[in-house]
Amino acid sequence: MDDRGDATGHEDTDIEPGKNWQMAVLATILAAAIFALDTFSPVDMAIAVLYVVVVLLAANYVERRGLLAISGLCVGLTLASFFIIHGDSFDLGSVMRCAVSIAAITVTTLLSLRNQDATDSLKEQAALLDLTHDAIFVRDTEDVIRYWSQGAQELYGWTRAEAVGRNAADLLKTAFPHALATIRRELLQTGRWEGELTHTRKDGSRVTVMSRWSLQRDERGRPAATMETNSDLTERRRAEDALHQTRTQLTHVTRITTLGELTASIAHEINQPLAAVVTNGAACLRWLDRPEPDIGEAKASVERMISNGRRASDVVARLRALARRSEPQHTPLDVNEVVEEMLQLLERELAQHRIALELAFDRHVPAVAGDRVQLQQVLINLSLNAMQAMDAVPPRGRRLGIVTRAEQDEEGRAVVIEVRDRGPGIAPENLPKLFNAFYSTKQDGMGMGLSISRSIIEAHGGRIAAAPNETGGMTFAVRLPVPEDEPT
Incomplete structure (x- = not known):
């Protein structure tokens, strides 16, 4: 993998013309020296084998045709030297040394051509990787960068020469979503890992990426390198945050609108316990003013005062929570308690x-x-909505049904809350538009209540649906998933 990384990852794959010329001169001088040594040296050995050095040297700096020409020249010099020295008499030893030299030059040339083809193929693949806008780089088992794509250079700011050879986590100051040991264990087990990472660019700015890792193994199955492909999520994350902020503000506006509609209920809810406190306080004084104070009745009056005072406090607390603009806090909830508290707020509307x-x-x-x-x-x-839908129904037929139940299906365990009315219902052609923003079946409706309700339920991992009843009216069903760790 190191060879592959070196072949594709370094800037020196594009050799300068001046350096090409220098290496050509060096190869020529070396070939001439080998020819002179082979021709005029008294040493009786296969000196021509040294031409393989010339071939190997040229393989890094010339193309296929040039390499074949140089190889042919080396073979020609080998034969020329042989005929100069042994032109009058051929002995078996000299012929064998010449043949070995030519064979070595030929084999070296073929291997060099094969290596050039492999290198060219890798360069083409690297060029294709540079076409993508994603940041791609290859790390060895020590987390050292061996390849750095053009996309990585554009995203992070470091050039290929600056990045190759550096430790990836140190260079990018990577912030991992989980312990690095856990991520590496998953990578070794499955060969892949995917998740969001936070990196630091060369200019110091932070970037959030969707990162996909692929593990490469050698011929023995051992980890050799990891290719990491990163897609920039920074702008999308900012857009999501802005959308979340807008949705939070819109939810708050709708909540305040709902409070406006509940003004009468609020006054009723607060006045009722306060009036009860005053009544019980007066009764307590009367029991105490008797010639023989009735301590038992006085105590009971005080207890009722405390109970009503707490009730008023609870009402105020619930209303303040409903009006408060705050981030959602997901905690374990009993849906029956949630419904009962909601109904206390609606007592005035129900009446x-x-x-x-x-x-x-x-x-x-x-x-x-x-x-x-x-x-x-x-x-x-x-x-x-259900109560307002039943305004046109005779009073005896106005019934609001609320059902809670557990449910188990292919999606898992869930709790379902149904709100049923006996109103005129909704035309079938309008059902698909019911949860669309700004769509309302009421003349003075804003068309946001059901849309925001759906957003809230979906943010809880659930869903909300509407269906007509067989006997008239509508049923709105809210399905909320049960956490997996919740006991059965």
Whole structure:
């Protein structure tokens, strides 16, 4: 692999014309010296074998035709020297020495031509690699760079001459997503590894890349080198971050809009426990003002005051969490508790729309990983839509059904939350557009609630779907995956 890296990785593959001329002169002088030594030296040995040095020297600096010409010249000089010395009498020893020399020159020439073909092929392959915009480089088993593509030079800033021979991790200051030992173990086991890395360019800037490693083994199956192909993800990552920021802002706006629609419910939720506190406080004073204070009744009144005060505090806390602009926090959640807390926020709306609740909770559903506030936002939006859809239905028929259940299918374990209404439903031709941004079936609707709800659920690894009921109305089903480490 070192030979391959040297053949394709170094800048010296393009020899300067001046150096070519110098090497031609050196080869000529060496050939002349060997001819003189072979012709005029009294030493009785195959001195002409030294012409292989001339052939090997020329192989690095001349093309195929030039090498054949030089090889033919060396054979010609060998024969010329033989006839000058042994022209009158041929003995077997001299003939054998001449034949061995010519054979050595011929074999060396053939091997050099074969090596040139292999080198040219590698150069062509390297030239093809340089056509790609991806950064490609080859590292040996010591993590030393042996090949550095044009794409790598453009991405990182180091030239081929500057990069080849350097330790890759040290040069690029690589930040790995996992322990390097773990990555290398996977590479040795499978021959491949893929993941995101962070590198440092020559100018000091950071770049995020999708890196793909391929392991090359020698003829004995031992690791020989690793080819690393890196695609720049920096701009895409910035775009994703910008999109995430925009989505977060839009979600926050929708959340505030939802709070505006719940103003009456908020006042009701806060006033009710506060009024109960005042009532119980007055009752406590009356029990204490008696000629014989009734401590038991007074204590019960104080306990009810504390309970209602906590309820008011909980309402405020939930509303502040709903209004707070913060990053999602995925924690283990009991979906039944999430639904129950959501319903407490909707008590006023349920009473105003004269909606009857039909709850069917599976009390043994496993926990899911999610953000409590975001999931409550989705359920509030689905419930409000369901209540508003039933405004045209006679009061006796206004029923809001909420079902929770565990589910197991080919995708794995999940928890399903269904929100059902008995409204007029949605026309079949409008169902595919239901979750599109800015599409609404309500005259004054913004068309963002369901779109954002879908984004939130998909960010949790789940999905949301809508389907008409057989008896009228719609069912919106939210499917949330159960973490693999959650016990069955």
